[in-house]
Amino acid sequence: DPQLNHMYTFDSFIEGDCNRVARRAGKTVAEKPGANSFNPLVIYGGVGLGKTHLAQAIGNDVKRAHPGKVVLYVSSEKFINQFQDHSRNNAINDFIHFYQLIDVLIIDDVQFFSRAEKSQDAFFAIFNHLHQSGKQLVLTSDKPPKDLDGMQERLLSRFRWGLSADLQVPDYETRIEILERKMKNDGLDMPKEVVKYVAYNINTNVRELEGALISLLAQSSLNKKDIDVELAKKVLRNFVKTSSKEITIDAIQKMVCEYFDVPYDKLLQKTRKREIVQARQITMYLAKAFTKNSLKTIGEHFGGRDHTTVIHSCQTVKDLMDTDSIFRENVMELTQKVQLAAM
Ligand code: ADP
Ligand code: MG
Structure with missing residues (x-):
């Protein structure tokens, strides 16, 4: 089938929180269309978030199972062109x-379809017939x-009969997984730190993530240079809007809160809970190390604490890193995240 890739x-469609509902619904549909x-x-x-990939995966899987x-994959543009020819x-x-x-x-x-009223009429007739006959759309x-302006209400109300599932931008971990799968499929290899760097910095969509990977490989072979973070930095300048950002205290606070799952306001308040005190001290330590403030x-x-508190925090973090290996690992991992963000 030339329509299906x-x-x-x-x-090959990596699952994450960003797409779990859509992917699983797609599998169900393919099993029992x-x-x-x-x-x-x-x-x-x-x-670039995987709509075509997932839609085609459903088509491919139905054909297999x-x-x-009869499976047909068609873009709405093609449907409209065909309709206008027949018209x-x-x-x-x-x-x-034919479509029925x-x-x-x-x-x-x-x-x-928004711009094609007559095609919507035809699609409406097809939709009704297929749905009534227990066929899958x-x-x-x-x-x-x-938000589909210009789509007839009678069509929109039918869309609500089933399930609408969204695809979101994959989170950092999922982006790493997507890159690693892509590399594995294409028989490529590159250092983990570069994978992390690319995944960290390309947070727009999967197509750009793949584009960055391809550019990186092209640059590497063109310049006969190994892929390293240095090269990735150069290549990604075309992708990443703000190059060589100045990391802010706010950004570090956000990262630490996310990392330890601590609410932002708690970080600023005078809470004495141990986890929060440590998260706060680490944030101060990182702010001292990575900003010019x-x-x-x-x-x-941090809610108007004075400079001696900051000094004390930095010292505490250094001391704890010497004695507590888990604490040390946490700080190292956060340090790496902040470094990546600041590149
Ligand atoms: P859209 O149709 O939403 O614009 P595509 O389906 O064309 O996006 O996806 C863009 C690229 O990203 C494709 O190469 C696709 O294989 C890839 N892609 C998207 N989501 C994923 C995912 N979850 N896992 C692996 N690859 C993905
Ligand atoms: Mg598409």
């Missing part, structure tokens, strides 16, 4: 009839259905 599988409560399945999300079923030739019924014979209809990027969109300014960022 066999590289787009569930297996038409006979599930996700009909239609609407997958939505921004550019249900060889008898010019007075063959709209043929067009609708499909078991699993996958339409990618339905947001483009899978749709993707770059925005949630409710004075001890006074750092103290002010």
Whole structure:
């Protein structure tokens, strides 16, 4: 099937919090097309977050598990063009009839229907027929259905019959996993610290993540130079908007809070709970090490503590790192995160 790219599988679609619901619903749909409560399945999300990949994975999986079923993957643009051709030739019924014979209809990027009123009418007729016959519909969109301006309300209400699941930007760990899988598939290798650096800095979408990897490989072979963080820094300048950022106290506070799962306001208050005191001391230590702020300014960022408190905190952190190996590891890991953020 020329419409389906066999590289787009569930297996190659890394699961994370960002896409778990959509991916699992997709698997269910592929296992029991038409006979599930996700009909239609609407997958939505921004550019490069995996809509086409997931939609195609469903198509590929249905073909594998249900060889008898007729699967069609089509972009909404192509659907609209086909419709307009048939319309010019007075063959709209043929067009609708063709689509009504499909078991699993996958339409990618339905947001483009917004500009095509007549195509929406045809799609409405097809949708109703397929849905009534227990056939499966899978749709993707770059925005949630409710924001699809120019889409007929009767279509939008049908989209609500099934499940709308979104794809979000993968978190850091998932980005690392995606990169590592991609490298494994392509037989590539690069140092873990470079993988981390790329994953840390490319936080827009998966397509850019892949683009960064490709540029990195190209630059490496072009310059006959090993892939290292230095090279990655150069290559990523084209991707990362703000190069060589100045890390701020606020940014460090956020990182530490996230790392220890401590609420931000607790970090600033006078709480004496041990975990929070330590998180606060580590934050001060990192702020001292990685920003150019004075001890006074750092103290002010923690609910108006004075500079002696900051000095004491830094000393405590150093002492604890000598005696407590878990504490030391935490600080080292955070140090690495802050370093990456500051590159
Ligand atoms: P969209 O259609 O949403 O613009 P694509 O499906 O074209 O995005 O995805 C862009 C690229 O990112 C593709 O190469 C795809 O394989 C890859 N990709 C997206 N999400 C994932 C994921 N979760 N795991 C692995 N690769 C992914
Ligand atoms: Mg797409």
